[in-house]
Amino acid sequence: MRVTSSFTSLFALTVTAAVVLFPTAAQAGLPRRAPSDVKPVRVVILVDESGSLSGQDVARERAAAQLIALSELSPQSQVSVVGFGSSNGPGQSAVDIVCPLTGVETAQDRESLSRCVERLHRRGTEEGNDTDHAAALEQALDIMNKPDDQQRAKIVFLLTDGVLDVGNSPQYGADAQARNRNAQAQIGSGLKDAERARVQIWPLGFGSADKTSLDAFATGGWRQPCGGQESATPRARVVANSADVERSLLEAFAYARCAGIEESVTDSLDAGATVDLHVNIPIIATDGSIVVVKRDRRIQVTYFDPAGAQVPKQGEQNDSTFQAAGESGPVESLRIRNPLPGKWRIQLKSPPGVQRQDVSATVVWQGALRASISLSNPRPRPGEQVAVRLRLQTRTGTITDPAALEGLRFTARMSGEGFQELPIDLSDTGDGADRGEGDGEFSGQVAIPASATGALSFLGRVTGPGVAGDERPYATRVAGPADRLRAQVQLDAATVEPGAEVSGAVRVTNDAGPAQLGLRLVDVPGTVSLSAQQLQAPAGASEHAFALRIGAGAPEGRIGGVVQVVDATGQVVAEEFVDVDVRPPTPLWQRLLQALLILLAIVAVALPFLLVRRRARRRAADPSELTLHLFDRPGEPYISRLQAPLGEGPEFTFEVSGGRLVRTYGTGYTVRRGAGQAVLVRDPSGQELDPLLPGRPIALPGGLYLGVDDGRARGAAAEQPAYGGREPYQSRTHRPMPGDDLL
Incomplete structure (x- = not known):
């Protein structure tokens, strides 16, 4: 088996996930919203159809275009494919929109894109078979300027095997040299428009493509797609031949949309044979696409999750949603929402009579994550020390695996009235952090400035490869003389089965009159609820019990989020992280076996005692x-x-x-x-x-x-x-x- 290098070190994909304590929704007494999905993109793929291409080149270009169309992670994204050559005479067009702007929400949408890509072809002289990059860019920008209510990121991929050549295109001037100069000037103007419109351009050249001219495309467009990180800015690539186009374009695609990409695994598949390819989906991934290049449409593909179960190509299984596309073409993909992390097995089966093929599988993924942040005292007084705690959550739970958090950076800042913004150093200080066994919680201490007078906010950020983040303002205020109520939430970590309850308590010290307080959950799945929503705090010290109710349908895994105590104005007075590990219900046979083992243990302990007593009684009688x-x-x-x-x-x-x-x-x-x-x-x-x-x-x-x-x-x-x-x-x-x- 041959494994293609993943260029992992090149892909320091970084997106900022920011959270500010006490969001506007919280001020209104509402919980924070659910974690965001991966952000949608609008993609235009410009594919060279000039006469210098070979038949194999065109096939590789088609496969590369299908890779992008089928790999896209967000159902709200749009893709268009444009072939280009030149317009050298009447009836010719330099551009050919082979796939108009199409959504990728359904399997049918993606199948439609896969089929229309087949219209890409090598142009003949009668069609205009030179290379008009200027017209291709103009067409891409026209598509990008169409109305967009989703504010999608804009990405252009340029696949070409040559350099600008419009010497035979009369619309650019009277002679060949003037025509190329004029077209180049048009490209320069178009690149300025692309930068203003925040359009990324990712050129990929092969054959005789000139890297210098392609670099101009990459640097001329918008260059801050992933939080302004230098390693994540558009750049030109030139590969040795068309055989390298697929992997290079897939890497550029992941790079462009701030996603992660795993190693491509390649093997040979003989006629009538079966081969297994193994790819990895990291725990941090909330959305992923397994992209399989099978070349021959007759090859059948089956997918098995890390637990060994075959997954459906359409529909749901456990907590994951699956959507396959391209099964009838040379490129197939399985898009997965909430994939099970770990090593997946991709089984490819070739029918008899099919020529031996090189087949490959690659995973493109992204983490639609949210940072959950908490203060040890949400209403601190000037001069007090406050612990700021930050955790990272997927849609299904809190991430605690140190290996999954490796490469991510947790930071926080504090700002407010009466002082300048201050950075807060965060580190993994959980149990076992010194042994590489952290609990996924990053915390740091900060002193509230003595000059703080009113509004106070804390901004937590998580940055890292493949992370699509979530930014939410969350503000509070420093405590004043009238704040005479303090509270503390006691909620220990627990491991339970669905349908169980986790006990907690709220301890209140109230130096004023009786007060009504509220309890609420933040960033907690809908399968979890509170046993009480309100509590009455009398004057003095009091303790109030509550329970987290884990629904009977709660999925397996760690549940994160926060329990908050709020006063009558909606201000948070105490909060604590939720840390519950839900295990699957114990099967009946296992419960019976456990009961039997307990009974045997009791008998083993009691039997000698009973025998001694029996002997004593018999002796006495x-x-x-x-x-x-x-x-x-x-x-x-x-x-x-x-x-x-x-x-x-x-x-x-x-x-x-x-x-x-x-x-x-x-x-x-x-x-x-x-x-x-x-x-x-x-x-x-x-x-x-x-x-x-x-x-x-x-x-x-x-x-x-x-x-x-x-x-x-x-x-x-x-x-x-x-x-x-x-x-x-x-x-x-x-x-x-x-x-x-x-x-």
Whole structure:
């Protein structure tokens, strides 16, 4: 794969995006307007049709003209294509408007431009096949002077392979030398008109084109298209051959309309084969065109976003809008509003029988961005320090990626009554800024001059390559003696799913009487709302809770903007940036899996504890260390004894038969442990007998007595044995009797 150099270093495209604190709309109690779209342009492409062109030259010129027509980013732009040669005799015209001034709003508009460009051709002698630059410029200026309610930027592209040659055109004078001089004088006059009308001229020459004469076109028109930056002023280019026209013109187009351009990626496509080209769309881009030069109209193109999903050629997908044009021609483009940033895959498929072609893809993009600016104290007093904070937002959210902000410059200035304008140094002071992990916020401190008396304004600017900015006045006033209310907004950064709420609070210190304050959102998408619009601030200190409600349809990504607190006059008394990262809803299977993992974690923690408790309970209830004794009378040696069985449960049964304790199953006396050292006994009828304690026999029917010895109790008190250090019960013979039941 071959990658064409992008001349990135040449394209220091700079547009100023300015924001002034407290705009006129805010003074009226209205939120600031939505971010601007990319600015529209009016483009005229002048294409040389002189006889010195080869057939390949004409094909390259057509493709170059189609590139411009199909690459334009703003739906409100207009494009016209004019072929030119010369007028050497009756019935000939030096210019031929092959594409009248046409909008590019719809796919049909752009297809129409792509088709009419096909009318460009190499002129024959009978058509006037010399080179009349003067007539071409005159025609371009005539088109530019048509009424324009959009105040579009005016750009002329001049494609030519030769020098001015009107020696055979009688309208310029009596002889060849006079004719060329007169035409050159007409060009000089036309260039002055172009400068007055703020028309840029971008010449592109190839073949035998003379760069000196082309330089005159570039320097003669308007030369401040992108904020007056020297690197962004029109200049002439001369390429070695027509094969370089496409890329050079596309670069000039991006340069002229203050857009960014990525590297062109080129590869060869064989008949019946498929090839993938990968191009990048930066995160800062809000509008872009992927321009594909396929040469043969039969080649099919498919587009895949950075997530791997195939995108439609017309319509919407997620938050992006797509519009393809030129599918039936040699040049095709996909215009995208709100493109997903990252690496896109362009798949080109050639049908069998198509000649091997070099194909290429290029991204032209622009960032319709707005700067969001905030003060730590919107009503400062003279002498106070104020923090000025600036962020950059696209249509869909705040930009925090340091790599995306690289190359942009954040500046601010303060002006007002009673002092001269002051610059404010801004830097990325967010968390991790020293590690290259800034949060997208640039801030700086400034002291309000002691001489400040009234109106106060702060102007924030963001400049950088490919940035189309937004300028909005936003003014406030220094606080006076009557300003006795101060407020602070507490709103932490949060990560939520659609439909959630983010809690915030307004802390108010009011040294005057009760006051009504308003809450409003500025530069925040319509999918976000406030739980309250007003709050009542009593005298003294108070705190008021509110919530940001993230709509169920909120798209994924970072939400920026500002929450403002305003007084009854609409003046801002406190504000804070919104910093909410909206994540897609967690799928049901994932929520169930999370619940299962939490349950397993709880079980893993609780199970050992439960097992210990269970073992403790079983241990406490285990009767195996109990020994029952049968007596004729208390205090006498036992006549029979019975050892509790092992491992048969918390209770066991026995009966008294023939003066002996006999183990039974199911019927008889039931024995189990009770609280402490007590042993509980039920008779065969289920009646509870008195608790049985070691050393304290209880009476049984028939004049016998039942006692118990607890080995567990003896073990626990081994140092001090019960019953004065002797066995609690002794047999009459001090040895087991034949009638004992030992289990």
